[in-house]
Amino acid sequence: MQVAKKCAVAIDYKLTIDGGIVVDASEKGEPLWYLHGAGNIIPGLERALEGLSPGDKKTVTVSPEDGYGTYDKAKVHDVPRAQFPAGDYKVGDHIIATAPDGTEVPARISATNTKAITLDFNHELAGKTLTFDVNVSEVREATKDELKHGHVHGPGGHHH
Numbered sequence: 001m002q003v004a005k006k007c008a009v010a011i012d013y014k015l016t017i018d019g020g021i022v023v024d025a026s027e028k029g030e031p032l033w034y035l036h037g038a039g040n041i042i043p044g045l046e047r048a049l050e051g052l053s054p055g056d057k058k059t060v061t062v063s064p065e066d067g068y069g070t071y072d073k074a075k076v077h078d079v080p081r082a083q084f085p086a087g088d089y090k091v092g093d094h095i096i097a098t099a100p101d102g103t104e105v106p107a108r109i110s111a112t113n114t115k116a117i118t119l120d121f122n123h124e125l126a127g128k129t130l131t132f133d134v135n136v137s138e139v140r141e142a143t144k145d146e147l148k149h150g151h152v153h154g155p156g157g158h159h160h
């Protein structure tokens with residue numbers, strides 16, 4: 001069976017950036033299951049897997065636009081230290097910021113000085129070209145429930 005819309009697909013994958021830095025990978029024997037055509041995985045990768053069969057291997061290069069977006073300087077904010085609870089804040093730390101409307105947004109500290117802490121709200125992979133080494137391990141028809149829910153059920157998928 002080939003990868004097409006309404007299929008449940010299992011892939012082994014390795015994601016690298018910047019010429020070989022591994023940022024994510026599936027565990028051996030535990031492929032990632034996703035529902036093809038449902039937007040479960042990033043668009044550039046989903047498109048590239050269309051038509052592949054179990055056993056097929058492919059290296060897929062995904063541009064930032066089809067991946068986690070371009071890097072947006074407007075998403076970087078200097079926040080006065082007075083707005084933070086007392087503590088030690090280091091570059092590279094991840095924090096959860098609370099927006100004025102109360103929603104929680106993940107951010108990364110990208111700089112600090114005595115007066116302010118710079119928060120970067122870009123996705124960590126924003127602006128990165130992504131390289132996926134993918135191996136299609138299984139393809140099957142999705143069940144009615146899976147189609148209704150928009151995700152794969154069972155081992156490797158969603159549990160209710």
Ligand SMILES: [Zn+2]
Nearest residue numbers: 149153158160
């Ligand atoms: Zn479900």
